[in-house]
Amino acid sequence: MPKSANDLDMLVTKNFPSLFNGMGPYTSTLGMTLSVATVATILVKKRKKIAFAFFNDLPMYILTEHRSAVVTIVGLPLSLLWDGALQIRGQYIKHFKSDPRLHNARVEVIQEQVMNRPDKDVPLCTARPGWASVSLSYRNYKKKWNAIEMPLYDILSIDTDNLIVRVEPFVSIGQLTHALNPKGYTLPVVPEMDDLTVGGLINGTGIESSSHKYGLFHEIVLELELLLGDGTVVIATADNEYSDIFHAIPWSYGTLALLLSAKLRLIPCKDYVKVTYTPHHDKEAYVEHMRKLSGEYNSNKNDAPMFVEGLAYSLDTAVVMSGEFIDAKDISRGRSNRLSLWWKPWFYKHVEQMLFLKNGAKNNESFVEYIPLRDYYHRHTQSLFWEMELMIPIGNNVIFRWLLGWLMPPKVSFLKISQTEMTRRLVEKTHVAQDFLVPTRKMSEFLELCDSEYDKIYPVWLCLHDHSPMPGSLLKDPAKPDVNGREMYVDIGVYGLPKCVHDKREDEFDMKKSMRKVLKELVAMNGFQMLYADVFNTKKEFEEMFGHEEYRQLRRKYKADRGAFKEVYDKMSVIL
Numbered sequence: 001m002p003k004s005a006n007d008l009d010m011l012v013t014k015n016f017p018s019l020f021n022g023m024g025p026y027t028s029t030l031g032m033t034l035s036v037a038t039v040a041t042i043l044v045k046k047r048k049k050i051a052f053a054f055f056n057d058l059p060m061y062i063l064t065e066h067r068s069a070v071v072t073i074v075g076l077p078l079s080l081l082w083d084g085a086l087q088i089r090g091q092y093i094k095h096f097k098s099d100p101r102l103h104n105a106r107v108e109v110i111q112e113q114v115m116n117r118p119d120k121d122v123p124l125c126t127a128r129p130g131w132a133s134v135s136l137s138y139r140n141y142k143k144k145w146n147a148i149e150m151p152l153y154d155i156l157s158i159d160t161d162n163l164i165v166r167v168e169p170f171v172s173i174g175q176l177t178h179a180l181n182p183k184g185y186t187l188p189v190v191p192e193m194d195d196l197t198v199g200g201l202i203n204g205t206g207i208e209s210s211s212h213k214y215g216l217f218h219e220i221v222l223e224l225e226l227l228l229g230d231g232t233v234v235i236a237t238a239d240n241e242y243s244d245i246f247h248a249i250p251w252s253y254g255t256l257a258l259l260l261s262a263k264l265r266l267i268p269c270k271d272y273v274k275v276t277y278t279p280h281h282d283k284e285a286y287v288e289h290m291r292k293l294s295g296e297y298n299s300n301k302n303d304a305p306m307f308v309e310g311l312a313y314s315l316d317t318a319v320v321m322s323g324e325f326i327d328a329k330d331i332s333r334g335r336s337n338r339l340s341l342w343w344k345p346w347f348y349k350h351v352e353q354m355l356f357l358k359n360g361a362k363n364n365e366s367f368v369e370y371i372p373l374r375d376y377y378h379r380h381t382q383s384l385f386w387e388m389e390l391m392i393p394i395g396n397n398v399i400f401r402w403l404l405g406w407l408m409p410p411k412v413s414f415l416k417i418s419q420t421e422m423t424r425r426l427v428e429k430t431h432v433a434q435d436f437l438v439p440t441r442k443m444s445e446f447l448e449l450c451d452s453e454y455d456k457i458y459p460v461w462l463c464l465h466d467h468s469p470m471p472g473s474l475l476k477d478p479a480k481p482d483v484n485g486r487e488m489y490v491d492i493g494v495y496g497l498p499k500c501v502h503d504k505r506e507d508e509f510d511m512k513k514s515m516r517k518v519l520k521e522l523v524a525m526n527g528f529q530m531l532y533a534d535v536f537n538t539k540k541e542f543e544e545m546f547g548h549e550e551y552r553q554l555r556r557k558y559k560a561d562r563g564a565f566k567e568v569y570d571k572m573s574v575i576l
Helices: 005-015 025-045 047-065 067-097 100-115 173-183 198-203 243-248 283-294 347-355 373-377 398-407 412-417 421-430 440-453 511-524 539-545 549-557
Strands: 124-126 146-148 155-159 164-167 221-227 233-237 258-265 272-280 307-312 318-326 367-372 432-439 460-467 487-496
Touching: 067 398, 067 412, 100 146, 100 155, 100 221, 100 258, 155 173, 164 173, 173 198, 173 373, 198 258, 221 243, 233 243, 243 549, 272 283, 272 347, 272 373, 283 307, 283 318, 283 440, 283 460, 283 487, 307 347, 318 347, 367 373, 421 511, 432 440, 432 460, 432 511, 440 460, 440 487, 440 511, 511 539
Parallel strands: 124 146
Antiparallel strands: 155 164, 164 258, 221 233, 221 258, 272 318, 272 367, 307 318, 307 460, 432 487, 460 487
């Protein structure tokens, strides 16, 4: 089968050797005509193979070998069009389909789908396609399960007197920040990506630089409206008759009930965040600095800054950032930094510059700047943390930023659906995208483990969170709680390629071996793996990391184990 012009040339040469040799001036024209006719005949006979090569092999080659160009030339414009389509769709829903008063009617339709599903032995899931999720891993179970249409996209109410917002599960973080911030309010925990949905963050988990004060995303939830596997609707709070399932929904990944709405806590906010950057050139120094900022050593968390985050650029170098809300009128002239402007450098590159002076000497001085609130919340969005450097290596170049920065970033869903089987296998073998939740008492030790096993993948994201007991949840209680029953943890986010892979020595890295070793040590340290990522554990090992006894009791109590819902492990992207 010819796959290129060279192949076709070889085909002709093979079939017509010395075609024109010895021909006279009158017979050469006839020979050429016969040659063309014969080639045409072969092309007609092999048209299906040639068409397959042109329409399948060639695109696969381009998508695999020239992915950066595809993402830039095709992905960025398509992502912009997709964003525009979503905005138009959002306005359409808002003006023609959106009416919080119709919430109960929508719930009744969903109830009817659940109760009248044709095969009650096939598990339930939402009809939202897997490629639409922000996770980079692939979940294919929805193709085989009962997919329930759930058109629940509304902010149902904003109660500023009682500091409560009620939302449906497919409301996005972007919708909420646009609706709340201009009113002077925000969620206590605002995860980074605009496209993350409230339902995904509650059923799974979410973290941000305020989590050392407020915990993971589920800890700002006040009430859940749930649809059980038998079609019953219940309202669950932390202190009513359904308190057990209220505490168990986080980390359940839709395996106990379908979420219909939630009430979330609000706090007042200001227009800007005052950010203090402190460079460090010693691992123990930045680890200790983050622990002190978190309030871990002080039982009164109110004394801790609103935001704390760290970016490690090697095992011994990092920049620790702390932030507080501040009014625009209190900002010194020229100290504001609008990170969202398309020509601005990627945030992690901006932060890295603070480690060294212009002459190359180590910088040990703190630096302060003021960032608009929404810009701060989405400071890593432009570069998808640092994943864009792999997709578009020239993306942080000043010329690229000025010309095409306004198109950034591409949608995660496009990055997923544009992968070929070959790139997917390469990603599974070489690309690490994991978040590990580790007690801060083990932070230094775990950083050394990641540095060794993942062959110096940097930067590494460091985000603290206050871990509290969650009865009935998969997430185990703190192993060494303080007087309040809580323990300070840190999310160590490892995203990227090992150094040996960058250096074209892929055979030196064994993803499965390294992942399994890290996960084994993680369990020994009383840590957890975030489950948006690929799982490398057997089911037995998975149950050593996450508690299942109370979880399964609740599945029986709320009739989730009778075909309505699978267990969490069954929904994971497992690689063994």
